[in-house]
Amino acid sequence: MDIHTALAQRLRELRDARGWSLDALAERSTVSRSNISLIERGQSSPTAVVLDKLATALGVSLASLFETPDGAAATEPSPLAVAGEQPVWTDPASGYVRRNLSPALWSPLQLVEVQFPAGKRVAYDTSLRDAEIHQQVWIIEGEMEMTVGEERWRLRTGDCLAMRLDCPIVYRNPTRKPARYLVALSRVPDGSARSPA
Structure with a gap:
C-alpha cells in the first residue's frame, strides 16, 4: 500500500471512529470539506500544515496519521x-x-x-x-x-x-x-x- 492510500484510510478510520461527518471534521480543523474528501480518496497530496490541522482536530499526533490503518x-x-x-x-x-x-x-x-x-x-x-x-x-x-x-x-x-x-x-x-x-x-x-x- 502506498503512503497516500495508507494516509487516506487512516484519516477516514480516525474520523469514522469519532462518528464525525466530513463537515464536522472540516469545521473543527478549518480544512475545507472538499480537501478532506480528496485526501480520504487518495487524490490529494496534503501539506504538513494541513495534516497537522487535521491531527489537531482529531486529537492525535501528526505521526499517528501515518500509522498502519487498523x-x-x-x-x-x-x-x-x-x-x-x-x-x-x-x-x-x-x-x-x-x-x-x-x-x-x-x-x-x-x-x-x-x-x-x-x-x-x-x-x-x-x-x-x-x-x-x-x-x-x-x-x-x-x-x-x-x-x-x-x-x-x-x-x-x-x-x-x-x-x-x-x-x-x-x-x-x-x-x-x-x-x-x-x-x-x-x-x-x-x-x-x-x-x-
Missing part, C-alpha cells in the same frame, strides 16, 4: 518495523521527508526521522488535543531553529529539545545544508485502553 493488517501488528517497509512521506510544500520508524504494534512512544532541506520552514498552529502529547527533537546532523510558543532555540548536532504539543511550533533550517533529526513522541491517552492518538 483494517489494513490481516494479522496481529508486528513489534518489528523493517527499514525498507517504514512509511516515508515528503511534504509537497517544504520538501521535508519524514520516516515513521515505529512498528505497527501500538505503543505510547513513536519515533520519526526527519530530513529537513536547507532554508526551509514549516509552521504548525498546534493547539490542545484530547490526548496529552509530548515530544523531543534530537538533532542528528545539521542545525535547526525551533520556535515553541513564544520561545526560540537554535539547535545544533547533538542538541535535544523537549516540548508539549499544545502551542504553535515553527521548524526552520536557517543554514545552507540539510538537517536530520529524530522526533520521539509520547502519548498519554484520554482514558481509553487503546487511544487512537
Whole structure:
C-alpha cells in the first residue's frame, strides 16, 4: 500500500471512529470539506500544515496519521518495523521527508526521522488535543531553529529539545545544508485502553 492510500484510510478510520461527518471534521480543523474528501480518496497530496490541522482536530499526533490503518493488517501488528517497509512521506510544500520508524504494534512512544532541506520552514498552529502529547527533537546532523510558543532555540548536532504539543511550533533550517533529526513522541491517552492518538 502506498503512503497516500495508507494516509487516506487512516484519516477516514480516525474520523469514522469519532462518528464525525466530513463537515464536522472540516469545521473543527478549518480544512475545507472538499480537501478532506480528496485526501480520504487518495487524490490529494496534503501539506504538513494541513495534516497537522487535521491531527489537531482529531486529537492525535501528526505521526499517528501515518500509522498502519487498523483494517489494513490481516494479522496481529508486528513489534518489528523493517527499514525498507517504514512509511516515508515528503511534504509537497517544504520538501521535508519524514520516516515513521515505529512498528505497527501500538505503543505510547513513536519515533520519526526527519530530513529537513536547507532554508526551509514549516509552521504548525498546534493547539490542545484530547490526548496529552509530548515530544523531543534530537538533532542528528545539521542545525535547526525551533520556535515553541513564544520561545526560540537554535539547535545544533547533538542538541535535544523537549516540548508539549499544545502551542504553535515553527521548524526552520536557517543554514545552507540539510538537517536530520529524530522526533520521539509520547502519548498519554484520554482514558481509553487503546487511544487512537
